[in-house]
Amino acid sequence: MSTHANDPKWTRRISTCARAMAVAGLAIAAAGVTLARYDAIPKLAGFGGLAFGGLLALLAFVLGLIGLVLNLRHPTPTRGRAVLALVLSLPFVAFMVTRPALSGTVPAIHDITTDLANPPAFTKLPLRADNLTGVGTVDNWRSIHAAAYGDLKPVRIARAPAQVIADAARIAKAQGWEIAVEDPAAGRLEATASVSFIRFHDDIAVRATPADNGAASVVDVRSVSRVGVSDMGVNAKRIRAFLKELQGA
Template identity: 55%
Template sequence: MTGDNIDPAAANAPLADNEVARGFTAQRDWQTYLILALAVGAALWGLIGPVGSGIGLWGFGFAITGMFWSFWVCVVAVLLGGLFVFLRKRAGKARRPLLWLGIAIALFYAGWLANMAGKAEPRIHDISTDLADPPAFQALPLRADNLDNVPGAEDEDMRGLNPQQRWTKIHQEAYSDIRTVRIAQPVGEVMAKAQRLAKARGWEIASFQPEQGRMEATETSTLFRFKDDIVLRVRPTDDGKESIIDMRSVSRVGQSDLGVNAKRVRSFLADLAGTVTTAE
Protein backbone atom coordinates (compact mmCIF):
# COMPACT_ATOMS: atom_id res chain seq x y z
CA MET A 1 0.00 0.00 0.00
CA THR A 2 1.34 3.43 -0.99
CA GLY A 3 0.78 6.82 0.58
CA ASP A 4 -1.35 7.79 -2.44
CA ASN A 5 -3.98 5.26 -1.31
CA ILE A 6 -4.44 6.83 2.17
CA ASP A 7 -7.70 8.67 2.63
CA PRO A 8 -6.81 12.07 4.17
CA ALA A 9 -10.19 12.30 5.89
CA ALA A 10 -9.75 8.88 7.47
CA ALA A 11 -6.22 9.74 8.59
CA ASN A 12 -7.38 12.91 10.27
CA ALA A 13 -10.51 11.43 11.88
CA PRO A 14 -8.82 9.94 14.98
CA LEU A 15 -6.94 13.17 15.53
CA ALA A 16 -10.15 15.17 15.35
CA ASP A 17 -11.88 12.81 17.74
CA ASN A 18 -8.98 13.06 20.17
CA GLU A 19 -9.06 16.84 20.02
CA VAL A 20 -12.80 16.84 20.79
CA ALA A 21 -12.24 14.41 23.64
CA ARG A 22 -9.46 16.53 25.06
CA GLY A 23 -11.58 19.64 24.74
CA PHE A 24 -14.48 17.99 26.53
CA THR A 25 -12.18 16.64 29.26
CA ALA A 26 -10.86 20.14 29.91
CA GLN A 27 -14.40 21.48 30.09
CA ARG A 28 -15.47 18.62 32.31
CA ASP A 29 -12.54 19.18 34.69
CA TRP A 30 -13.25 22.90 34.82
CA GLN A 31 -16.82 22.20 35.88
CA THR A 32 -15.79 19.59 38.43
CA TYR A 33 -13.06 21.67 39.99
CA LEU A 34 -15.32 24.69 40.19
CA ILE A 35 -17.98 22.80 42.16
CA LEU A 36 -15.38 21.18 44.40
CA ALA A 37 -13.74 24.53 45.06
CA LEU A 38 -17.05 26.18 45.91
CA ALA A 39 -18.19 23.36 48.20
CA VAL A 40 -14.92 22.75 50.05
CA GLY A 41 -14.06 26.44 50.20
CA ALA A 42 -17.46 27.36 51.63
CA ALA A 43 -17.33 24.60 54.22
CA LEU A 44 -13.85 25.62 55.35
CA TRP A 45 -14.85 29.28 55.40
CA GLY A 46 -17.89 28.53 57.53
CA LEU A 47 -16.02 26.27 59.95
CA ILE A 48 -12.86 28.33 60.38
CA GLY A 49 -14.86 31.45 61.27
CA PRO A 50 -16.36 30.09 64.51
CA VAL A 51 -13.12 28.33 65.44
CA GLY A 52 -11.20 31.59 65.09
CA SER A 53 -13.85 33.41 67.08
CA GLY A 54 -13.73 30.78 69.81
CA ILE A 55 -9.98 31.20 70.29
CA GLY A 56 -10.16 34.99 70.08
CA LEU A 57 -8.74 35.70 66.61
CA TRP A 58 -11.78 37.76 65.57
CA GLY A 59 -15.27 38.68 66.70
CA PHE A 60 -18.30 36.41 66.88
CA GLY A 61 -20.17 38.60 64.38
CA PHE A 62 -17.52 37.96 61.75
CA ALA A 63 -17.91 34.22 62.27
CA ILE A 64 -21.69 34.34 61.93
CA THR A 65 -21.43 36.43 58.75
CA GLY A 66 -19.05 33.87 57.29
CA MET A 67 -21.41 31.01 58.07
CA PHE A 68 -24.31 32.91 56.51
CA TRP A 69 -22.52 33.53 53.22
CA SER A 70 -20.93 30.08 53.11
CA PHE A 71 -24.45 28.61 53.19
CA TRP A 72 -25.43 30.53 50.07
CA VAL A 73 -22.18 29.62 48.32
CA CYS A 74 -23.09 25.97 48.89
CA VAL A 75 -26.58 26.56 47.53
CA VAL A 76 -25.01 28.00 44.36
CA ALA A 77 -22.66 25.01 44.16
CA VAL A 78 -25.58 22.57 44.37
CA LEU A 79 -27.63 24.38 41.74
CA LEU A 80 -24.70 24.86 39.39
CA GLY A 81 -23.53 21.30 39.93
CA GLY A 82 -27.01 20.02 39.15
CA LEU A 83 -27.00 22.01 35.93
CA PHE A 84 -23.66 20.51 34.90
CA VAL A 85 -24.92 17.00 35.62
CA PHE A 86 -28.05 17.63 33.55
CA LEU A 87 -26.06 18.94 30.59
CA ARG A 88 -23.67 16.01 30.72
CA LYS A 89 -26.50 13.51 30.87
CA ARG A 90 -28.27 15.20 27.99
CA ALA A 91 -25.07 15.02 25.92
CA GLY A 92 -24.74 11.33 26.75
CA LYS A 93 -21.41 11.78 28.50
CA ALA A 94 -20.02 9.63 31.29
CA ARG A 95 -20.64 10.51 34.93
CA ARG A 96 -17.99 12.43 36.82
CA PRO A 97 -17.66 11.09 40.39
CA LEU A 98 -15.76 14.14 41.65
CA LEU A 99 -18.54 16.39 40.42
CA TRP A 100 -21.04 14.39 42.47
CA LEU A 101 -18.67 14.54 45.43
CA GLY A 102 -18.63 18.33 45.28
CA ILE A 103 -22.42 18.43 45.15
CA ALA A 104 -22.63 16.03 48.11
CA ILE A 105 -20.24 18.14 50.21
CA ALA A 106 -22.23 21.29 49.45
CA LEU A 107 -25.52 19.56 50.26
CA PHE A 108 -24.22 18.13 53.53
CA TYR A 109 -22.75 21.39 54.75
CA ALA A 110 -25.76 23.49 53.74
CA GLY A 111 -28.06 20.95 55.39
CA TRP A 112 -25.99 21.06 58.57
CA LEU A 113 -26.23 24.85 58.70
CA ALA A 114 -29.97 24.73 58.00
CA ASN A 115 -30.40 22.25 60.85
CA MET A 116 -28.49 24.58 63.18
CA ALA A 117 -30.64 27.52 62.10
CA GLY A 118 -33.73 25.48 62.89
CA LYS A 119 -32.52 25.17 66.49
CA ALA A 120 -31.99 28.92 66.88
CA GLU A 121 -35.39 29.44 68.48
CA PRO A 122 -36.00 30.56 71.11
CA ARG A 123 -33.38 33.27 70.75
CA ILE A 124 -32.21 33.28 74.34
CA HIS A 125 -28.93 32.04 75.79
CA ASP A 126 -29.52 32.22 79.55
CA ILE A 127 -31.22 29.13 81.01
CA SER A 128 -32.17 28.78 84.67
CA THR A 129 -34.27 26.48 86.82
CA ASP A 130 -35.35 29.47 88.91
CA LEU A 131 -36.66 32.39 86.86
CA ALA A 132 -37.70 34.54 89.80
CA ASP A 133 -34.32 34.28 91.52
CA PRO A 134 -31.72 32.88 89.09
CA PRO A 135 -28.51 31.65 90.73
CA ALA A 136 -26.04 34.54 90.62
CA PHE A 137 -22.46 34.34 89.38
CA GLN A 138 -19.79 35.44 91.82
CA ALA A 139 -16.48 34.03 90.60
CA LEU A 140 -17.39 34.27 86.92
CA PRO A 141 -18.69 37.52 85.38
CA LEU A 142 -22.09 37.51 83.72
CA ARG A 143 -21.83 38.93 80.19
CA ALA A 144 -22.56 42.64 80.11
CA ASP A 145 -25.08 42.35 77.25
CA ASN A 146 -26.94 39.41 78.73
CA LEU A 147 -30.44 40.89 78.30
CA ASP A 148 -29.67 43.51 75.64
CA ASN A 149 -31.15 41.60 72.70
CA VAL A 150 -34.06 39.65 74.15
CA PRO A 151 -36.59 39.36 71.28
CA GLY A 152 -40.27 40.17 71.38
CA ALA A 153 -40.27 43.91 72.08
CA GLU A 154 -42.63 44.47 69.15
CA ASP A 155 -44.71 41.32 69.61
CA GLU A 156 -48.34 41.93 70.50
CA ASP A 157 -48.29 39.62 73.52
CA MET A 158 -45.06 41.07 74.93
CA ARG A 159 -45.39 44.74 74.07
CA GLY A 160 -44.57 46.86 77.11
CA LEU A 161 -42.59 44.15 78.89
CA ASN A 162 -39.03 44.92 79.89
CA PRO A 163 -36.17 42.60 78.78
CA GLN A 164 -36.23 40.63 82.04
CA GLN A 165 -39.97 40.02 81.70
CA ARG A 166 -39.65 39.02 78.03
CA TRP A 167 -36.85 36.62 78.86
CA THR A 168 -38.97 35.06 81.61
CA LYS A 169 -41.97 34.64 79.31
CA ILE A 170 -39.94 33.13 76.46
CA HIS A 171 -38.14 30.83 78.88
CA GLN A 172 -41.38 29.60 80.45
CA GLU A 173 -42.92 28.83 77.08
CA ALA A 174 -39.87 27.09 75.62
CA TYR A 175 -38.46 25.30 78.65
CA SER A 176 -41.33 24.68 81.04
CA ASP A 177 -39.71 21.40 82.13
CA ILE A 178 -36.60 23.10 83.50
CA ARG A 179 -37.42 23.81 87.12
CA THR A 180 -35.97 23.65 90.61
CA VAL A 181 -35.43 20.05 91.73
CA ARG A 182 -35.29 18.31 95.08
CA ILE A 183 -32.91 15.46 95.90
CA ALA A 184 -33.23 13.26 98.96
CA GLN A 185 -29.61 13.78 99.99
CA PRO A 186 -27.94 16.38 102.21
CA VAL A 187 -26.11 19.33 100.66
CA GLY A 188 -22.63 17.94 101.30
CA GLU A 189 -23.29 14.73 99.39
CA VAL A 190 -24.93 16.56 96.53
CA MET A 191 -22.04 19.00 96.20
CA ALA A 192 -19.44 16.22 96.23
CA LYS A 193 -21.27 14.39 93.46
CA ALA A 194 -21.72 17.62 91.49
CA GLN A 195 -17.98 18.24 91.60
CA ARG A 196 -17.25 14.71 90.34
CA LEU A 197 -19.75 15.08 87.50
CA ALA A 198 -18.33 18.46 86.48
CA LYS A 199 -14.79 17.06 86.34
CA ALA A 200 -15.97 14.03 84.37
CA ARG A 201 -17.52 16.37 81.80
CA GLY A 202 -14.28 18.29 81.45
CA TRP A 203 -15.65 21.50 82.96
CA GLU A 204 -13.20 24.07 84.28
CA ILE A 205 -14.29 24.67 87.87
CA ALA A 206 -13.87 28.34 88.79
CA SER A 207 -15.30 28.12 92.30
CA PHE A 208 -16.33 25.25 94.57
CA GLN A 209 -17.84 26.17 97.95
CA PRO A 210 -19.56 23.10 99.40
CA GLU A 211 -20.26 24.82 102.70
CA GLN A 212 -22.25 27.46 100.82
CA GLY A 213 -23.75 25.03 98.36
CA ARG A 214 -22.21 26.80 95.36
CA MET A 215 -20.21 25.76 92.33
CA GLU A 216 -19.29 27.77 89.25
CA ALA A 217 -17.69 26.29 86.15
CA THR A 218 -17.10 26.79 82.44
CA GLU A 219 -17.64 24.30 79.63
CA THR A 220 -15.83 24.80 76.31
CA SER A 221 -17.28 23.27 73.14
CA THR A 222 -15.00 20.82 71.34
CA LEU A 223 -15.11 22.19 67.80
CA PHE A 224 -15.77 25.92 67.98
CA ARG A 225 -14.28 26.52 71.47
CA PHE A 226 -17.33 28.48 72.58
CA LYS A 227 -17.55 28.93 76.35
CA ASP A 228 -20.67 28.60 78.49
CA ASP A 229 -20.67 29.46 82.19
CA ILE A 230 -22.56 27.41 84.78
CA VAL A 231 -23.55 28.10 88.37
CA LEU A 232 -25.05 25.48 90.70
CA ARG A 233 -26.89 26.48 93.88
CA VAL A 234 -27.75 23.82 96.48
CA ARG A 235 -29.80 24.72 99.55
CA PRO A 236 -30.93 22.44 102.39
CA THR A 237 -34.53 21.74 103.29
CA ASP A 238 -35.71 22.73 106.76
CA ASP A 239 -34.70 19.40 108.25
CA GLY A 240 -31.38 19.34 106.38
CA LYS A 241 -31.99 15.84 105.03
CA GLU A 242 -32.74 16.90 101.46
CA SER A 243 -31.40 19.43 98.98
CA ILE A 244 -33.14 22.00 96.80
CA ILE A 245 -31.11 22.50 93.64
CA ASP A 246 -31.05 25.28 91.07
CA MET A 247 -28.78 25.52 88.07
CA ARG A 248 -28.07 28.20 85.51
CA SER A 249 -26.13 27.97 82.23
CA VAL A 250 -25.26 31.04 80.13
CA SER A 251 -23.48 31.34 76.77
CA ARG A 252 -20.74 33.98 76.64
CA VAL A 253 -21.44 34.93 73.01
CA GLY A 254 -24.41 34.86 70.65
CA GLN A 255 -28.08 35.65 70.99
CA SER A 256 -29.28 32.07 70.63
CA ASP A 257 -27.60 29.02 72.14
CA LEU A 258 -29.19 26.45 69.78
CA GLY A 259 -30.69 24.73 72.82
CA VAL A 260 -27.28 23.77 74.24
CA ASN A 261 -27.74 25.33 77.68
CA ALA A 262 -31.13 23.71 78.27
CA LYS A 263 -29.73 20.35 77.21
CA ARG A 264 -26.82 20.80 79.62
CA VAL A 265 -29.07 21.65 82.57
CA ARG A 266 -31.37 18.69 81.91
CA SER A 267 -28.47 16.26 81.52
CA PHE A 268 -26.51 17.42 84.55
CA LEU A 269 -29.47 17.45 86.92
CA ALA A 270 -30.61 14.05 85.68
CA ASP A 271 -27.16 12.58 86.37
CA LEU A 272 -26.91 14.38 89.69
CA ALA A 273 -30.21 13.05 90.98
CA GLY A 274 -30.55 9.78 89.12
CA THR A 275 -34.28 10.38 88.95
CA VAL A 276 -35.11 14.06 89.18
CA THR A 277 -37.99 15.15 91.38
CA THR A 278 -39.39 18.59 90.58
CA ALA A 279 -39.70 20.82 93.61
CA GLU A 280 -43.12 22.37 94.07
Protein backbone atom coordinates (compact mmCIF):
# COMPACT_ATOMS: atom_id res chain seq x y z
CA MET A 1 0.00 0.00 0.00
CA SER A 2 1.38 3.43 -0.92
CA THR A 3 2.44 6.06 1.56
CA HIS A 4 -0.23 8.39 0.17
CA ALA A 5 -2.95 5.85 0.86
CA ASN A 6 -1.88 5.68 4.48
CA ASP A 7 -2.00 9.44 5.01
CA PRO A 8 -4.70 10.59 7.46
CA LYS A 9 -7.47 11.97 5.25
CA TRP A 10 -8.34 14.88 7.54
CA THR A 11 -4.76 16.10 7.59
CA ARG A 12 -4.75 16.18 3.80
CA ARG A 13 -8.16 17.79 3.55
CA ILE A 14 -7.52 20.51 6.12
CA SER A 15 -4.11 21.42 4.68
CA THR A 16 -5.49 21.57 1.15
CA CYS A 17 -8.51 23.60 2.22
CA ALA A 18 -6.29 26.05 4.12
CA ARG A 19 -4.16 26.68 1.05
CA ALA A 20 -7.22 27.13 -1.17
CA MET A 21 -8.79 29.61 1.28
CA ALA A 22 -5.59 31.62 1.57
CA VAL A 23 -5.28 31.95 -2.20
CA ALA A 24 -8.98 32.73 -2.61
CA GLY A 25 -8.90 35.36 0.13
CA LEU A 26 -6.00 37.21 -1.48
CA ALA A 27 -7.58 36.98 -4.93
CA ILE A 28 -10.97 38.29 -3.79
CA ALA A 29 -9.42 41.13 -1.81
CA ALA A 30 -7.13 42.13 -4.68
CA ALA A 31 -9.96 42.04 -7.21
CA GLY A 32 -12.27 44.04 -4.96
CA VAL A 33 -9.89 46.89 -4.19
CA THR A 34 -8.58 47.08 -7.76
CA LEU A 35 -12.04 47.22 -9.33
CA ALA A 36 -13.12 49.82 -6.76
CA ARG A 37 -10.00 51.90 -7.38
CA TYR A 38 -10.97 52.32 -11.02
CA ASP A 39 -14.70 52.66 -10.23
CA ALA A 40 -15.65 49.43 -12.00
CA ILE A 41 -17.63 48.64 -8.84
CA PRO A 42 -18.81 50.90 -5.98
CA LYS A 43 -16.18 51.84 -3.40
CA LEU A 44 -18.01 50.13 -0.55
CA ALA A 45 -18.35 46.96 -2.64
CA GLY A 46 -14.59 46.96 -3.11
CA PHE A 47 -14.09 47.43 0.61
CA GLY A 48 -16.53 44.58 1.18
CA GLY A 49 -14.37 42.39 -1.04
CA LEU A 50 -11.35 43.32 1.06
CA ALA A 51 -13.20 42.47 4.26
CA PHE A 52 -14.48 39.15 2.90
CA GLY A 53 -11.00 38.29 1.67
CA GLY A 54 -9.69 39.07 5.14
CA LEU A 55 -12.24 36.70 6.68
CA LEU A 56 -11.16 33.92 4.33
CA ALA A 57 -7.53 34.63 5.21
CA LEU A 58 -8.34 34.34 8.92
CA LEU A 59 -10.03 30.98 8.35
CA ALA A 60 -7.07 29.88 6.22
CA PHE A 61 -4.69 30.84 9.01
CA VAL A 62 -6.63 28.81 11.57
CA LEU A 63 -6.90 25.80 9.28
CA GLY A 64 -3.25 26.15 8.34
CA LEU A 65 -2.26 25.95 12.00
CA ILE A 66 -4.44 22.90 12.50
CA GLY A 67 -3.05 21.30 9.36
CA LEU A 68 0.52 21.96 10.45
CA VAL A 69 -0.07 20.44 13.89
CA LEU A 70 -1.66 17.37 12.33
CA ASN A 71 1.24 17.05 9.93
CA LEU A 72 3.69 17.16 12.82
CA ARG A 73 1.84 14.25 14.40
CA HIS A 74 1.34 12.32 11.18
CA PRO A 75 3.62 13.68 8.41
CA THR A 76 1.98 13.81 4.98
CA PRO A 77 2.87 15.20 1.55
CA THR A 78 0.41 18.04 2.19
CA ARG A 79 2.48 19.64 4.94
CA GLY A 80 3.73 22.25 2.48
CA ARG A 81 0.13 23.30 1.76
CA ALA A 82 -0.45 24.11 5.42
CA VAL A 83 2.79 26.07 5.58
CA LEU A 84 1.91 27.98 2.40
CA ALA A 85 -1.51 28.84 3.84
CA LEU A 86 0.16 30.34 6.90
CA VAL A 87 2.69 32.28 4.85
CA LEU A 88 0.00 33.74 2.58
CA SER A 89 -2.60 34.51 5.22
CA LEU A 90 -0.59 35.83 8.17
CA PRO A 91 0.46 39.19 6.64
CA PHE A 92 -3.06 39.80 5.35
CA VAL A 93 -4.67 38.96 8.70
CA ALA A 94 -2.17 41.19 10.52
CA PHE A 95 -2.96 44.05 8.13
CA MET A 96 -6.71 43.75 8.67
CA VAL A 97 -6.46 43.42 12.45
CA THR A 98 -4.17 46.43 12.90
CA ARG A 99 -6.18 48.91 10.77
CA PRO A 100 -8.69 49.86 13.51
CA ALA A 101 -5.91 50.08 16.10
CA LEU A 102 -3.87 52.46 13.95
CA SER A 103 -6.80 54.84 13.55
CA GLY A 104 -7.19 55.16 17.31
CA THR A 105 -10.49 55.74 19.06
CA VAL A 106 -12.54 57.88 16.73
CA PRO A 107 -16.31 58.42 16.53
CA ALA A 108 -18.44 57.07 13.72
CA ILE A 109 -18.79 60.38 11.88
CA HIS A 110 -17.46 61.53 8.52
CA ASP A 111 -18.21 65.28 8.34
CA ILE A 112 -15.46 67.22 10.11
CA THR A 113 -15.06 70.98 10.36
CA THR A 114 -13.48 73.82 12.30
CA ASP A 115 -16.84 75.61 12.63
CA LEU A 116 -19.70 73.54 14.03
CA ALA A 117 -22.15 76.42 14.12
CA ASN A 118 -21.62 77.43 10.50
CA PRO A 119 -19.54 74.91 8.53
CA PRO A 120 -18.09 76.07 5.20
CA ALA A 121 -20.69 75.35 2.51
CA PHE A 122 -20.17 73.46 -0.72
CA THR A 123 -21.33 75.45 -3.73
CA LYS A 124 -20.22 73.17 -6.57
CA LEU A 125 -19.38 69.85 -4.95
CA PRO A 126 -22.64 68.27 -3.71
CA LEU A 127 -22.97 67.36 -0.05
CA ARG A 128 -24.06 63.72 0.17
CA ALA A 129 -27.80 63.23 0.63
CA ASP A 130 -27.27 60.86 3.56
CA ASN A 131 -24.76 63.06 5.35
CA LEU A 132 -26.45 62.53 8.72
CA THR A 133 -26.10 58.73 8.48
CA GLY A 134 -24.89 57.39 11.80
CA VAL A 135 -25.81 60.49 13.81
CA GLY A 136 -29.45 61.14 12.95
CA THR A 137 -29.59 64.86 13.68
CA VAL A 138 -27.37 67.90 13.34
CA ASP A 139 -27.39 68.36 17.12
CA ASN A 140 -26.13 64.80 17.64
CA TRP A 141 -23.41 65.36 15.06
CA ARG A 142 -22.29 68.56 16.78
CA SER A 143 -22.22 66.87 20.19
CA ILE A 144 -20.17 63.89 18.98
CA HIS A 145 -17.88 66.11 16.93
CA ALA A 146 -17.22 68.52 19.82
CA ALA A 147 -16.33 65.67 22.17
CA ALA A 148 -13.92 64.03 19.74
CA TYR A 149 -12.38 66.97 17.89
CA GLY A 150 -12.48 69.86 20.29
CA ASP A 151 -9.04 70.97 19.08
CA LEU A 152 -10.36 71.86 15.63
CA LYS A 153 -10.99 75.60 15.60
CA PRO A 154 -10.85 78.44 13.06
CA VAL A 155 -7.35 79.84 12.58
CA ARG A 156 -6.35 83.44 12.10
CA ILE A 157 -3.78 84.13 9.39
CA ALA A 158 -2.15 87.50 8.79
CA ARG A 159 -2.84 87.47 5.07
CA ALA A 160 -5.75 88.75 3.00
CA PRO A 161 -8.41 86.19 2.05
CA ALA A 162 -7.45 86.23 -1.62
CA GLN A 163 -3.85 85.36 -0.78
CA VAL A 164 -4.93 82.69 1.70
CA ILE A 165 -7.07 81.00 -0.95
CA ALA A 166 -4.27 81.21 -3.50
CA ASP A 167 -1.93 79.57 -0.98
CA ALA A 168 -4.59 76.98 -0.12
CA ALA A 169 -4.98 76.09 -3.80
CA ARG A 170 -1.24 75.69 -4.20
CA ILE A 171 -1.08 73.35 -1.19
CA ALA A 172 -4.11 71.40 -2.39
CA LYS A 173 -2.62 70.86 -5.84
CA ALA A 174 0.71 69.77 -4.33
CA GLN A 175 -1.18 67.15 -2.30
CA GLY A 176 -2.93 65.84 -5.39
CA TRP A 177 -6.38 67.25 -4.63
CA GLU A 178 -8.68 67.94 -7.56
CA ILE A 179 -9.74 71.59 -7.46
CA ALA A 180 -13.45 72.19 -8.12
CA VAL A 181 -13.71 75.85 -7.06
CA GLU A 182 -10.93 78.41 -6.61
CA ASP A 183 -12.38 81.84 -5.94
CA PRO A 184 -9.90 84.13 -4.14
CA ALA A 185 -12.24 87.13 -4.39
CA ALA A 186 -14.98 85.24 -2.51
CA GLY A 187 -12.48 83.60 -0.15
CA ARG A 188 -13.57 80.12 -1.15
CA LEU A 189 -11.93 76.87 -2.27
CA GLU A 190 -13.47 73.46 -2.93
CA ALA A 191 -11.50 70.34 -3.77
CA THR A 192 -11.62 66.54 -3.69
CA ALA A 193 -8.97 64.31 -2.14
CA SER A 194 -8.51 60.57 -2.70
CA VAL A 195 -7.81 58.22 0.20
CA SER A 196 -6.14 54.79 0.27
CA PHE A 197 -5.52 52.43 -2.65
CA ILE A 198 -9.27 52.21 -3.30
CA ARG A 199 -9.30 56.00 -3.67
CA PHE A 200 -12.25 56.87 -1.49
CA HIS A 201 -13.21 60.47 -2.28
CA ASP A 202 -13.41 63.17 0.40
CA ASP A 203 -14.61 66.69 -0.41
CA ILE A 204 -12.97 69.72 1.23
CA ALA A 205 -14.25 73.28 1.53
CA VAL A 206 -11.98 76.14 2.65
CA ARG A 207 -13.41 79.51 3.68
CA ALA A 208 -11.35 82.65 4.32
CA THR A 209 -13.28 85.44 6.03
CA PRO A 210 -11.79 88.98 6.12
CA ALA A 211 -10.45 90.29 9.43
CA ASP A 212 -8.61 93.49 10.38
CA ASN A 213 -10.24 95.39 7.48
CA GLY A 214 -9.14 92.72 5.02
CA ALA A 215 -5.49 92.58 6.08
CA ALA A 216 -5.97 89.19 7.80
CA SER A 217 -8.24 86.17 7.48
CA VAL A 218 -10.16 83.79 9.69
CA VAL A 219 -9.91 80.42 8.00
CA ASP A 220 -12.31 77.50 8.35
CA VAL A 221 -12.05 74.08 6.74
CA ARG A 222 -14.54 71.28 6.27
CA SER A 223 -13.72 67.77 5.06
CA VAL A 224 -16.48 65.25 4.27
CA SER A 225 -16.25 61.61 3.17
CA ARG A 226 -18.56 60.75 0.28
CA VAL A 227 -19.31 57.21 1.46
CA GLY A 228 -19.36 55.29 4.72
CA VAL A 229 -20.26 56.21 8.28
CA SER A 230 -16.89 56.48 10.03
CA ASP A 231 -13.91 58.12 8.34
CA MET A 232 -11.43 56.41 10.70
CA GLY A 233 -10.17 59.86 11.71
CA VAL A 234 -8.88 60.72 8.24
CA ASN A 235 -10.75 64.00 7.79
CA ALA A 236 -9.60 65.48 11.09
CA LYS A 237 -5.99 64.53 10.36
CA ARG A 238 -6.28 66.16 6.95
CA ILE A 239 -7.65 69.40 8.39
CA ARG A 240 -4.92 69.62 11.04
CA ALA A 241 -2.14 68.99 8.52
CA PHE A 242 -3.63 71.37 5.96
CA LEU A 243 -4.06 74.26 8.40
CA LYS A 244 -0.57 73.79 9.77
CA GLU A 245 0.89 74.01 6.29
CA LEU A 246 -1.34 76.94 5.34
CA GLN A 247 -0.29 78.90 8.41
CA GLY A 248 3.35 78.38 7.49
CA ALA A 249 2.89 79.26 3.81
